[in-house]
Amino acid sequence: MELLKIKNLSVSFKVACGRVHAVNDLSFSLQKGKCLAIVGESGSGKSVTALSIMRILETNASVDGGQILFEGRNILAVKEKEMQSIRGKQISMIFQDPMTALNPSYTVYRQIAELYKLHRKAAENVKQEITELLGRLHIPNPELILKKYPFELSGGMCQRIVIAMAFALKPDIIIADEPTTALDVSTQAEILKLLKELSEDTGSAVLLITHDMGVVAEMADEVMVMYNGRRVEKKEAEEFFRNPEHPYTKGLLRARPENFNGRFITMSDERGEIKSGGTKYTS
Amino acid sequence: MKKDQNKPLEKSEHIALYKFIHNKTAVISAVILFLLAAVSVLAPVLASYGFDTTDLMNVRKAPGSLHILGTDSVGRDVFTRILYGGRVSILVGISAMLIQLFLGTLLGIAAGYYSGILDMIFSRIADAIMCFPFFVIAMSVVAVIGPGTFKLVFVIGFLMWPKLFRIVRTEVMELKENDYIAAAKAMGMSSGEIMIKHLLPNVMSPVLVSSTLSVAQGIILEASLSFLGLGVQPPLASWGNMLSDAQSMSVLANNWWMWVPPGIMVALTVLAINFVGEGLRDALDPKVRG
Amino acid sequence: MEEQSTLLKVSGLKKYFPVKGTQIIGGKRMLKAVDDVSFSVEKGSIMGVIGESGCGKSTMGRTILKLTEPSGGSVRYKDKILFDVEGRQEIGKKELLKTRKEIQMIFQDSYSALDPRQNILKVLSEGVVKHKVTDKGSVKDYCAHILSLCGLEESALYRFPHEFSGGQRQRIGIARALAVGPEFIVCDEPTVALDVSVQSQILNLMLDLKENMSLTYLFISHNIGVVKHFCDKIAVMYLGRFVETGNAYELCREPLHPYTQALLSAVPITNPWEKKKRIYLEGSIPEGSDIPKGCRFHTRCRHAQERCRIEEPGLSEAAPGRFAACHLY
Numbered sequence: 001m002e003l004l005k006i007k008n009l010s011v012s013f014k015v016a017c018g019r020v021h022a023v024n025d026l027s028f029s030l031q032k033g034k035c036l037a038i039v040g041e042s043g044s045g046k047s048v049t050a051l052s053i054m055r056i057l058e059t060n061a062s063v064d065g066g067q068i069l070f071e072g073r074n075i076l077a078v079k080e081k082e083m084q085s086i087r088g089k090q091i092s093m094i095f096q097d098p099m100t101a102l103n104p105s106y107t108v109y110r111q112i113a114e115l116y117k118l119h120r121k122a123a124e125n126v127k128q129e130i131t132e133l134l135g136r137l138h139i140p141n142p143e144l145i146l147k148k149y150p151f152e153l154s155g156g157m158c159q160r161i162v163i164a165m166a167f168a169l170k171p172d173i174i175i176a177d178e179p180t181t182a183l184d185v186s187t188q189a190e191i192l193k194l195l196k197e198l199s200e201d202t203g204s205a206v207l208l209i210t211h212d213m214g215v216v217a218e219m220a221d222e223v224m225v226m227y228n229g230r231r232v233e234k235k236e237a238e239e240f241f242r243n244p245e246h247p248y249t250k251g252l253l254r255a256r257p258e259n260f261n262g263r264f265i266t267m268s269d270e271r272g273e274i275k276s277g278g279t280k281y282t283s
Numbered sequence: 284m285k286k287d288q289n290k291p292l293e294k295s296e297h298i299a300l301y302k303f304i305h306n307k308t309a310v311i312s313a314v315i316l317f318l319l320a321a322v323s324v325l326a327p328v329l330a331s332y333g334f335d336t337t338d339l340m341n342v343r344k345a346p347g348s349l350h351i352l353g354t355d356s357v358g359r360d361v362f363t364r365i366l367y368g369g370r371v372s373i374l375v376g377i378s379a380m381l382i383q384l385f386l387g388t389l390l391g392i393a394a395g396y397y398s399g400i401l402d403m404i405f406s407r408i409a410d411a412i413m414c415f416p417f418f419v420i421a422m423s424v425v426a427v428i429g430p431g432t433f434k435l436v437f438v439i440g441f442l443m444w445p446k447l448f449r450i451v452r453t454e455v456m457e458l459k460e461n462d463y464i465a466a467a468k469a470m471g472m473s474s475g476e477i478m479i480k481h482l483l484p485n486v487m488s489p490v491l492v493s494s495t496l497s498v499a500q501g502i503i504l505e506a507s508l509s510f511l512g513l514g515v516q517p518p519l520a521s522w523g524n525m526l527s528d529a530q531s532m533s534v535l536a537n538n539w540w541m542w543v544p545p546g547i548m549v550a551l552t553v554l555a556i557n558f559v560g561e562g563l564r565d566a567l568d569p570k571v572r573g
Numbered sequence: 574m575e576e577q578s579t580l581l582k583v584s585g586l587k588k589y590f591p592v593k594g595t596q597i598i599g600g601k602r603m604l605k606a607v608d609d610v611s612f613s614v615e616k617g618s619i620m621g622v623i624g625e626s627g628c629g630k631s632t633m634g635r636t637i638l639k640l641t642e643p644s645g646g647s648v649r650y651k652d653k654i655l656f657d658v659e660g661r662q663e664i665g666k667k668e669l670l671k672t673r674k675e676i677q678m679i680f681q682d683s684y685s686a687l688d689p690r691q692n693i694l695k696v697l698s699e700g701v702v703k704h705k706v707t708d709k710g711s712v713k714d715y716c717a718h719i720l721s722l723c724g725l726e727e728s729a730l731y732r733f734p735h736e737f738s739g740g741q742r743q744r745i746g747i748a749r750a751l752a753v754g755p756e757f758i759v760c761d762e763p764t765v766a767l768d769v770s771v772q773s774q775i776l777n778l779m780l781d782l783k784e785n786m787s788l789t790y791l792f793i794s795h796n797i798g799v800v801k802h803f804c805d806k807i808a809v810m811y812l813g814r815f816v817e818t819g820n821a822y823e824l825c826r827e828p829l830h831p832y833t834q835a836l837l838s839a840v841p842i843t844n845p846w847e848k849k850k851r852i853y854l855e856g857s858i859p860e861g862s863d864i865p866k867g868c869r870f871h872t873r874c875r876h877a878q879e880r881c882r883i884e885e886p887g888l889s890e891a892a893p894g895r896f897a898a899c900h901l902y
Binding site for chain 2 (some may be wrong): 635638640669670673674676677678680681682685686687688689690691692699700703704733734746749753
């Protein structure tokens with residue numbers, strides 16, 4: 001079942017010398033309970049896509065066209081007030097940097113309680129629910145963690161809390177924007193395992209944005225490659241790794257450091273590195 | 284890398300000059316500033332009266348053919364006094380700025396870069412100066428050393444440096460964590476070279492903004508201290524003491540020519556200096572395109 | 574590895590930082606960022622140091638270069654002693670300046686590694702002029718030549734750092750280090766901030782330069798996939814100390830220390846059909862100011878025994894050419 005369907009989405013940014021088209025005529029859909037990985041290099045428009053689904057684009061960005069259908073409703077046309085009740089409850093987001101995603105002056109408990117308060121009128125059993133929630137994170141002393149402030153926790157622990165909060169209200173879709181980029185490999189492995197477990201528990205679909213093919217291999221059911229704000233290729237994960245079709249995808253897969261033969265393999269079409277990361281300017 | 288083939292190879296100093304020249308506001312302000320200074324310097328040539336010549340027949344005369352900007356309460360020509368006053372005010376404002384620029388930047392960079400004891404000592408001195416009410420110190424210092432234009436400049440400059448010092452110090456503490464400082468060290472550069480070549484250029488923007496603002500402050504402080512009788516001594520003219528002479532209800536209400544012209548001059552100078560400062564800041568910043 | 578002469582010898586290197594807010598009562602607590610590290614680097618080889626963030630690998634690199642004051646130990650470069658804290662020896666100012674020319678560094682964050690106010694010519698010429706690498710008239714040509722070695726055009730000389738992409742800035746960083754003609758370069762995670770395809774380009778550039786200019790690298794990284802292929806020897810660092818060292822390929826194929834095993838098992842799979850057994854470490858890394866007694870890894874180790882809680886194991890030869898700091902071997 002199609003949970004989220006994006007049709008011909010175009011997003012552009014206003015900059016000093018004209019407009020930068022970050023997303024160009026992008027269409028794809030996300031199935032219920034599945035994990036779709038959006039892969040691309042920096043500047044490919046993958047994060048912008050995520051932000052437009054949440055409708056939290058920066059003020060100099062504008063959606064130029066297209067539709068984002070969530071359960072058949074175009075959320076681009078929904079009123080901001082209604083959008084607020086969708087965010088967090090039906091679609092929630094996990095950011096790259098866990099340290100800045102939490103409010104430094106709130107304890108973990110208050111942080112999570114706030115979320116419940118926001119989306120639910122009745123406040124009973126919140127404490128119990130929060131303890132239960134943290135119990136699922138495989139943290140040794142959940143009660144102890146609740147009293148702490150974000151700066152007292154490690155990056156991995158913060159990201160766990162952020163993930164717990166994202167899943168707290170059992171949303172239909174979780175958008176994870178590079179959730180492990182800021183973390184070490186061993187923490188990354190744990191976080192990915194947790195993400196998998198929780199999405200299986202709650203049946204949430206995951207839209208995973210990453211540039212790391214290893215993370216894709218671990219997590220994704222489906223993979224979509226983006227380049228220059230456009231969709232290059234979209235496939236089932238296994239098929240994607242076995243038979244990549246597009247030259248860019250092939251290059252991306254070959255450029256991994258594992259494929260070493262005296263030299264590291266670079267992209268087959270040696271693109272000149274352009275500062276804008278390949279985005280095109282029009283004035 | 285394709286774009287720059289048609290761009291001539293330029294040295295960064297030339298680019299800065301080019302950018303400054305193409306900044307209209309900054310250039311106009313610089314010209315105004317230059318004119319103000321020139322006119323003040325040439326005051327004896329341009330003025331048809333002496334700055335202390337009183338004309339008791341024409342007291343509080345409105346502007347007319349004899350006195351272009353009228354006369355003040357003792358019959359001195361306002362236009363003449365504006366010209367002479369510019370000498371003092373511009374001198375005081377700019378030299379006070381230079382003193383605080385020198386002290387604040389030098390000590391700020393040193394304290395921020397070395398931290399430790401040096402930072403402790405400078406910071407405590409700065410705190411001490413800042414937490415005393417300005418006028419109390421200024422008055423007691425002037426009372427001890429006696430009034431006079433140059434003494435005034437030193438007092439103002441010396442009392443204003445802690446503000447700039449603090450800005451520079453915080454900025455440097457942040458800057459020195461950058462890897463280009465480590466790279467410079469690894470290259471074998473001495474602390475002095477690092478401070479001059481890497482830290483100084485990078486603290487220039489806040490320093491320029493803060494110091495242009497302080498010129499205005501200097502001019503106004505000179506006015507206040509002159510009013511208290513601690514600054515420029517009458518009958519010597521300064522825009523500050525012209526303004527303070529006009530501080531009475533009846534003058535404000537009936538004799539606008541006594542306070543509007545010096546007021547405009549102060550505002551004009553301050554604005555021009557601010558624009559020049561902003562222009563300099565943008566010209567020196569490679570990220571701002573000309 | 575043509576020549577087997579030792580270029581750099583580090584012994585017992587220590588770097589402690591005072592922990593803030595503990596000075597008043599009970600003396601200073603120390604954060605042991607680097608705690609007794611010894612190794613040597615052969616001329617013409619690439620030595621890799623891997624470890625998780627906060628394990629002290631970057632601090633180690635900087636301490637070797639004397640960018641921060643060492644708390645203990647000694648570093649010898651060729652026949653010169655850069656410092657020997659216990660022996661109270663330190664290199665003279667003039668000598669240090671000469672050595673600076675021979676040891677250079679490439680940084681992780683190419684944004685902060687270049688002075689935003691300097692154009693590339695200034696960035697490169699600073700060291701060239703300081704060390705009189707070439708005569709005054711030909712500085713510009715020399716810098717252009719170095720840039721071209723690093724794959725950039727001469728026109729880049731008059732541009733500023735913000736006008737370049739991350740990969741290009743890293744090339745400039747490499748060019749700056751190269752310009753003074755070093756023999757030994759400490760590379761502090763030079764490719765973390767880059768996209769995979771750009772990472773490959775930079776690593777290849779470094780390999781080319783190493784071969785053409787007979788350089789020696791100390792390569793600090795947390796990317797095991799890269800280190801495995803890029804380096805000849807690897808040291809694994811945990812809480813400020815090496816827990817395992819050995820030949821890069823062998824170490825990655827068959828890690829000996831339980832920590833190395835866990836670290837390698839955490840590397841993501843390359844294909845969805847690949848099966849991998851994960852070792853999840855318990856708990857989190859202890860603070861550097863509160864290092865566990867005995868083996869510093871025992872709090873998270875699956876094989877921890879009574880002995881591990883009491884006695885700290887040293888690096889001992891566990892297999893030919895392979896050293897591990899573990900009581901299992």
